[in-house]
Amino acid sequence: MTEEFELIIFGGDGDLSYRKIYPALYHRLNEGQISKNVRILAVSRKPYEIEDFRQKVKSEILSYVKDANIKIVDQLISLISNGRIDTNKGEECAVTKSWFLESTDYVRVFYLATPAVVFGSISKYLDKMQYITAKSRVVLEKPLGKNLESSEQINDEVAKYFKEEQIYRIDHYLGKETVQNLMVLRFANNIFESSWNAKDIDNVQITVAESIGVGTRGAFYDQYGALRDMVQNHLLQLLCLIAMEPPVNLEADEVRDEKLKVLKALRFYTPETINENTVRGQYTRGGSDTDPLPSYLEDIEKFSSKTETFVALKANIDNWRWGGVPFYLRTGKRMPHRYSEIIINFKKVPHNIFPDKKNVESNRLTVRLQPDEKIELLQMVKVPGPGGYRYKPYALELDYADHFEHRFPEAYERLLMDVVRGNQTLFMRRDEVKASWEWIESITKNWETNNVSNVLYEADSWGPGGDILEEDHKWAKSHHVKRLEEKQKG
Numbered sequence: 001m002t003e004e005f006e007l008i009i010f011g012g013d014g015d016l017s018y019r020k021i022y023p024a025l026y027h028r029l030n031e032g033q034i035s036k037n038v039r040i041l042a043v044s045r046k047p048y049e050i051e052d053f054r055q056k057v058k059s060e061i062l063s064y065v066k067d068a069n070i071k072i073v074d075q076l077i078s079l080i081s082n083g084r085i086d087t088n089k090g091e092e093c094a095v096t097k098s099w100f101l102e103s104t105d106y107v108r109v110f111y112l113a114t115p116a117v118v119f120g121s122i123s124k125y126l127d128k129m130q131y132i133t134a135k136s137r138v139v140l141e142k143p144l145g146k147n148l149e150s151s152e153q154i155n156d157e158v159a160k161y162f163k164e165e166q167i168y169r170i171d172h173y174l175g176k177e178t179v180q181n182l183m184v185l186r187f188a189n190n191i192f193e194s195s196w197n198a199k200d201i202d203n204v205q206i207t208v209a210e211s212i213g214v215g216t217r218g219a220f221y222d223q224y225g226a227l228r229d230m231v232q233n234h235l236l237q238l239l240c241l242i243a244m245e246p247p248v249n250l251e252a253d254e255v256r257d258e259k260l261k262v263l264k265a266l267r268f269y270t271p272e273t274i275n276e277n278t279v280r281g282q283y284t285r286g287g288s289d290t291d292p293l294p295s296y297l298e299d300i301e302k303f304s305s306k307t308e309t310f311v312a313l314k315a316n317i318d319n320w321r322w323g324g325v326p327f328y329l330r331t332g333k334r335m336p337h338r339y340s341e342i343i344i345n346f347k348k349v350p351h352n353i354f355p356d357k358k359n360v361e362s363n364r365l366t367v368r369l370q371p372d373e374k375i376e377l378l379q380m381v382k383v384p385g386p387g388g389y390r391y392k393p394y395a396l397e398l399d400y401a402d403h404f405e406h407r408f409p410e411a412y413e414r415l416l417m418d419v420v421r422g423n424q425t426l427f428m429r430r431d432e433v434k435a436s437w438e439w440i441e442s443i444t445k446n447w448e449t450n451n452v453s454n455v456l457y458e459a460d461s462w463g464p465g466g467d468i469l470e471e472d473h474k475w476a477k478s479h480h481v482k483r484l485e486e487k488q489k490g
């Protein structure tokens with residue numbers, strides 16, 4: 001069980017809190033990991049009577065957590081108090097000193113689930129009120145700014161009041177079970193490491209496909225687009241875990257030092273290279289003829305928007321291990337189905353001794369992150385029978401669900417507990433955020449210089465990602481996805 005702590009959630013009646021934070025607290029309480037003496041203060045702009053607020057939290061938890069135990073939900077909401085703040089003017093805050101325990105021995109977590117533009121004013125307010133203790137931590141939700149300058153500005157403001165060791169920048173992908181398994185797969189299995197390099201690997205592909213559109217987040221999303229919303233953080237973090245050198249241990253800075261080196265080795269795009277190595281797209285109406293899905297422009301009701309809902313990139317990591325290996329990244333909304341996979345395509349055998357030369361497929365390791373977590377290793381196998389060598393590719397499949405009966409904790413459960421425990425390994429350090437924005441800006445600025453516009457793709461299709469692939473490369477899919485697609489076709 002973790003030590004007792006105080007959790008103060010700014011944006012306590014926001015979408016993120018209802019969808020992720022309260023359900024995460026419920027699960028941790030249900031599994032006995034947090035004590036019944038934990039204190040939670042939900043701070044919001046809208047005023048609520050405490051009982052009304054608790055009932056709202058309760059009904060939201062019940063809508064997000066299947067078969068929730070009502071007794072535990074009731075216990076959780078009884079731990080919640082609420083307060084009010086006008087986050088634009090930190091001064092008008094009604095978070096009273098009396099709520100905090102007198103002892104400063106407790107871990108105090110300030111969770112800023114608000115737009116990043118107010119991180120500075122909230123931090124200033126917390127400092128002015130002398131709420132920040134030595135054992136305080138602040139959690140910052142993404143996106144941290146829209147570009148390098150705004151991100152640096154936000155980080156500067158927060159850094160006036162909190163030390164880097166107190167700052168926890170969330171990228172929820174790092175809290176996913178299967179993303180953490182990338183570390184185990186790479187560094188607890190000797191067979192992969194010796195071929196984890198440009199000598200043996202032909203290309204790496206990372207796909208994070210979403211079937212949803214922008215839903216009710218249109219106004220927010222339209223200011224960011226797929227590159228800033230997904231690539232700057234989630235996809236780059238996945239790339240780092242695949243490409244980094246083995247850290248000497250799991251200490252936060254050891255791991256983050258290695259990730260930073262990868263970010264710094266990413267080759268910047270130029271006006272000469274941007275067009276052939278990147279594609280941006282926006283979804284139009286698509287899907288069934290009778291009941292089509294709306295276009296992005298219809299979704300956001302703003303018909304002049306040039307925001308991309310899809311992006312595909314060919315990235316190069318200029319270092320000894322990865323020289324010459326393309327890393328293909330793609331992500332988009334309104335794809336035919338939701339899945340995230342990392343595919344490592346190994347090189348072809350150097351010489352084929354078999355007569356049927358055309359059919360020797362390269363080995364392929366697929367890490368399926370979500371849903372239906374799996375690892376697949378594609379290998380060539382002889383088809384039994386006399387009459388010479390005939391062979392076929394088969395996938396060795398490790399399906400998590402077959403081996404682990406436990407519910408997989410949601411990313412936020414682990415991340416929240418790591419904040420309380422003071423473990424920063426799964427959180428982005430400031431220099432990582434800076435390095436990733438520097439690289440992202442080599443895309444946004446060159447898109448602007450070269451006037452790169454969106455390629456339109458129909459909702460319910462895979463988007464225009466093919467344009468960036470080198471000759472004889474194609475987007476690969478796990479067997480699992482292929483089977484799913486065959487089933488859907490009937």
Ligand code: BG6
Nearest residue numbers: 142172173210229230234340370
């Ligand atoms: C968020 C993005 O960070 O990640 C969303 O802002 C996206 O646009 C979401 O839908 C995807 O997360 P997950 O965990 O569902 O893959």
